[in-house]
Amino acid sequence: MILDNILEKKLEEIRKRKEDSPLDSFQHQLGKPARSFRKALCTKGKTVIIAELKKASPSEGIIRKDFNPVALAKAYEKAGAKALSVLTDWPFFQGSLHDLEKVKEAVSLPLLQKDFIIDPYQVYEAKRHGADAILLIARILPTIDIRRFLAVAAELGMDALVEVHNEEELKRALDAHAVIIGINNRDLDTLKIDLRTTERLLKKIPNGTLTVCESGIVTREDFAKVKGRVSAALIGTAFMKSSDIFKKFQELTGNA
Secondary structure, three states: HHHHHHHHHHHHHHHHHHHHOOHHHOHOOOOOOOOOHHHHHOOOOEEEOEEOOEEEEEOOOEEOOOOOHHHHHHHHHHHOOOOEEOOOOOOOOOOOHHHHHHHHHHHOOOEEOOOOOOOOOHHHHHHOOOOOOOOEEHHHHHHHHHHHHHHHHHHHEEEEEEEEEHHHHHHHHHHHOOOOOEOOEEEEOOOOOOOHHHHHOOOOOOOOEEEEEEOOOOHHHHHHHHHHOEEEEOOOOOHHHOOOHHHHHEEEEEEE
């Protein structure tokens, strides 16, 4: 399965990075305050957009050949995005921590680092490179690790989006006291997308929890299905395939 391949490569990648840059060599340099990802999502009754910077993916291959993260981030900010998601995995998404750093300097929006976090080292590393929030994928983490990584993120002043795809993962995320739940409409095993996943799981999430709809929003009709029902919609591929980000943003949100 593609997920197994991703995690195998990620383990090796982390091992090498720990050797090249041990945690104790930079842990004392992490004092800079984060921008609040959580506050960006706290707009009562409204669904904001988290716009994603994604050059490639396992399901699509190369999505955007002319990938300029800084120019795209600025376009997203101008269009009205309230936060950005930055892919930092290289082998499968052609992203990097360098992209994260460049985008941090270019815009004032909070940044979600999107990667496959399986080691506490990565949380510190995310902070080092400018992330304001991290993605924790329940599919690949036991509950004890979700709790542990949430605690490290909180210690560093960062937020965390805990991603789920089914009821079992949602229960574990809630048991770990996640306050931002991302519902991924894509099955990470099959890579198939079903927007009904969001509708089904929303019914089981307690009031007061911030919710993010992930994957599968490509049309105005798609966005209309979740508008006002979730705190935010994370949209990447639809924007990356568009030649005019501002126009696509207006089209999706119904302001065109």
